[in-house]
C-alpha cells in the first residue's frame with residue numbers, strides 16, 4: 001500500500017518518534033497506578049503479617065534474586081516459549097479459520113456452535129485431557145493455550161471479514177483486482193480492526209493459561225516454580241514469579257502487539273485533533 | 279467497433295427481475311448518460327457492464343482497453359493516504375513503481391488536489407476532496423472507458439460544476455468513452471453526447487436522444503433551454519423524476 005519515497009520518510013519517522021514519546025508519557029500514569037497498588041499491598045502486609053503477604057520491597061528483592069539466577073531465567077524462558085508458540089498457533093489457526101468463516105456463511109454456521117462448545121468447556125478439563133494425551137510436555141501447554149485462545153481470535157477474524165466494507169471490495173474489483181488481490185489488499189486489512197483486540201486478549205490468555213497448565217501438569221516453567229513456592233510456603237517467591245509472568249506478558253505485548261497496532265492505526269490517529277500532524 | 283455494447287441484458291436479484299431486455303451501445307469517444315428514476319436498475323446495469331456482477335441474460339461486448347469506475351461514494355481505503363489511494367489503481371494496472379509518483383502528481387493537479395492533501399488520510403479530507411481523490415484514482419491509469427455511477431450527487435453545487443467541467447475537459451480529446459449514470463437531467467445535458475432513458479421498472483431502454491452539439495461547445499443557456507423543452511415536449515423524459523414505487527411497497 002505504501003509508496004515509500006524520500007519525501008514521506010521524514011514525516012513518517014517523526015510520527016513514529018511522536019508515538020513513542022506519547023507512550024512514554026503515558027508511562028507516568030502507569031507508574032502512579034503501580035505506586036497505588038504498592039501502597040495497598042503494604043497496608044495488607046502490615047495488617048496480616050509476612051506469612052500471609054510479604055511486603056512489596058521483600059517481593060521485589062525476591063524478584064531481583066530471581067533476575068540474577070540463570071536457572072530462573074531458563075524457567076521463565078520455557079514459559080515464554082510455550083506461551084508465544086501456543087499463541088502463534090492460536091493466532092494462525094484461529095485467524096485462518098475465522099477468515100474462511102467470514103467469507104463462507106456455511107463454514108460460519110458450522111463453526112459457531114463448535115466455538116460455543118469450546119468456550120463452554122472449562123479450561124481445567126482441557127488441561128486434564130492434554131495431560132493424559134501428552135504428559136507434562138510443551139505439547140500439553142500449547143494444546144491448552146490453543147484451545148483457550150482460539151475462540152477469541154476466530155471470532156475477531158470472522159467479525160472483521162463479515163463487517164468489512166463491501167463497497168471497497170466492489171471498488172477493488174472495478175479496478176481489476178482478482179479475488180486474491182481483493183483479499184490481500186482490502187479484506188485482510190479490514191479484519192485488523194476486530195482481529196487485533198482478539199489477538200491482544202488471546203496473548204494475555206496464553207500467558208495465564210501457560211502458567212496454570214504448567215502448575216497443574218507439573219510441566220516446569222513458571223508454573224512449576226509456583227508449585228515449588230507453594231510447597232515451601234514461600235510467599236515472597238510466589239509473588240516474585242507472579243511479577244515475572246506479568247512482566248513477560250507486558251514485554252511481549254509492547255514488543256509484538258502494540259507496534260503493529262500503532263502502524264495499522266496511523267489513519268485513525270490522523271482523525272484525532274491531538275494526533276501529530278504531518 | 280463500439281466501446282461498449284449491451285445486447286438484451288437482463289438481471290434478477292433473488293428471483294425479482296430488475297433489468298430486462300436492455301440494449302445500449304456506447305461509441306468510441308462518446309459519453310452516454312443513462313438517466314432514470316432511483317431504483318430502476320442503473321447501478322445494476324453499470325455493474326453488469328463493468329463485469330462486477332454477471333448478467334442473467336444477454337451479452338456484454340467490450341471494445342475498450344481498460345475501464346475504471348467512479349462511485350457515488352468515494353470508496354477510498356481509509357488506512358491509505360490520498361496518494362496511496364491513487365497509487366492503488368496504478369498498482370492494479372501494473373504501472374511500474376518508479377512511474378507512479380509522477381502519475382499521481384499529474385492527476386492530482388488535474389483534479390486540483392494540493393501536494394499536502396495527498397499526504398492526508400481520507401478522514402482528514404472533506405467530502406469534495408475525497409471524491410476528487412476517487413476521480414484522480416480513476417483517471418490516473420489513463421483508462422479509455424469510465425463508468426460514472428452518480429459520482430457527483432453528494433457534492434455541493436459549485437463543486438459539482440467544477441467536477442463536471444473536469445469530465446468535459448477530460449473527454450474533449452475524444453480518447454475517452456464513458457457511461458455516465460445520473461438522475462439529474464441537467465447534469466446529463468451538460469456533459470453527455472447522448473442521453474439514454476431507462477424504464478422506471480428496468481424493462482428496457484425507453485429511448486435515446488442525441489444532444490445538438492459537443493459538450494465543450496455548450497453553454498448554460500443552451501443546456502437549460504434543451505432540458506426545459508425536453509421536459510415539456512418529449513414524452514421520453516416524463517417519468518424520470520418519479521420515485522420507485524417498488525421500494526415503498
Ligand SMILES: Nc1ncnc2c1ncn2[C@@H]1O[C@H](COP(=O)(O)OP(=O)(O)O)[C@@H](O)[C@H]1O
Pocket residue numbers: 291292296314315316317318319320321322323524525
Ligand atoms: N444486492 C442487491 N440485492 C437485492 N436487490 C438489490 C441489490 N442491489 C440492488 N437491488 C435492487 O435492485 C433495484 C435496482 O437497484 P439499483 O441498480 O441500485 O438502482 P439505481 O442505481 O437505479 O438506483 C432496486 O430495486 C434495488 O432495491
Ligand SMILES: [Mg+2]
Pocket residue numbers: 320321322427428
Ligand atoms: Mg444507483
